[in-house]
Amino acid sequence: MKITIENALSNYSFYENFIPLNVQNMIEESPEQFTVLGARSKEEYAGIVIAKKNIDLSLMRIHYIAVSDWNKNTGLEEMFLYLLEDIASVEKIRQIHFEYNGDRNEYFYYMDGLLRKNNWTSFRPKSFNYLLSRNGIMQELRYNKHFNSNNHLVFFEWGLFPANERLEVLRGEGKWYPHNHSPFNDDEKIEKSSLGVKLDGKVIGWFIIQRVEKQTIIVKSIFLKEEFRSAQNCIQLLIIGFIQTLKLPGWQYLILNLDDQNKQLQLFVERVLRRAVLNKSVEFISKKKVL
Missing domain, CATH: 3.40.630.30 (Gcn5-related N-acetyltransferase (GNAT))
Known part of the structure; x- marks a missing residue:
């Protein structure tokens, strides 16, 4: 045929x-x-x-x-x-990435073998993707029990971030944060109530959200500068971000994508928020250099 x-x-x-x-x-x-x-x-x-x-x-x-x-x-x-x-x-x-969403089933192993046969890297987990319910988050979080607050962190609404300071953060792309975590990707679609976080007056991270459908919010990026990426700080950013997101009306579902390296938050979501998780999927990645 x-x-x-x-x-x-x-x-x-x-x-x-x-x-x-x-x-x-x-x-x-x-x-x-x-x-x-x-x-x-x-x-x-x-x-x-x-x-x-x-x-x-x-x-x-x-x-x-x-x-x-x-x-x-x-x-x-x-x-x-x-x-x-x-x-x-x-x-x-120079390079091609193949991003695969799905179970480790027969087709997964077929594609993994096909890629390796053609000099691609073997599939490895890239991110863990969670669908959570608003009611579940509200019921599961006991804000004063699950983390010790770092009082040196200062949170602010991203929509109120001054232009001159935004420019300074923008210059950091590729230096202290990667492009896929840029808080300026599709900037016009970002909820103004997204959060930034500062330490000693310097921006060190953010919790960026976007409404993708009337009832669905996606966390586009949850990021902290590497030297401040302790379990305590990561969990605090996630919880404060959830508190802020719960103030938005209308949504019922939240999509949270966590990098494979972000073990602290994966563990927190799967233990503390486990009954809020409606679905979990894994995104795998394979890479090949072309030039």
Whole structure:
């Protein structure tokens, strides 16, 4: 059976229904940043892969890959990877990351083997993603019992952060915080009641939130400068952030993504907030240098 692989953005109406809604929204906001390859056999859908390019970081991230049931384990996924590597090489992109959300099932191990066969790194956990309920957070948190407050930390609303101080923090990107934790990503969408935290007058971290749907809040970034990243400080930032978020009306669900390195908060969420957790998923990552 002949498979045609094409630029799915040029035939978007055919592939649109096979793309998750949140990914559709990302593509529609900035289509020039995406490489979307679709596969079909005549008018039958076979598969799709979606990657986002960050030219400044010389990085391509594979956000989504899917093939139809009758095309799984047939080599179509491998062909998608080959083509993306070629595109990255032509566009002088140095590295590709493949981010995989799912269980450690048979397909997970198939993809892990496929990646390693083609000189990618083996899958490792990148982040732990929690869906929590508002009522559960309110019921589970006993604010005065779960942490000892560091009285030297000063919290402030991000929306009241002066422009001159924002510029100083902006200059720190890539130095003391990575791009994916920048509090300035999609700045216009951030809730003004997000929090920053200072120590001795200097910003050392933040708790940045965004409303993604009427009833859903996402914690876009919870971050502390490395030298201040004690368990006490991390838990205090999380709890104060939750207290602040609970002041916002209307939402019922909160999405919290924690880096794999953030063991203190993972432990806190899974022990102290365990009955507030409606769902937990793990995002895995594999990497390959192209140039």
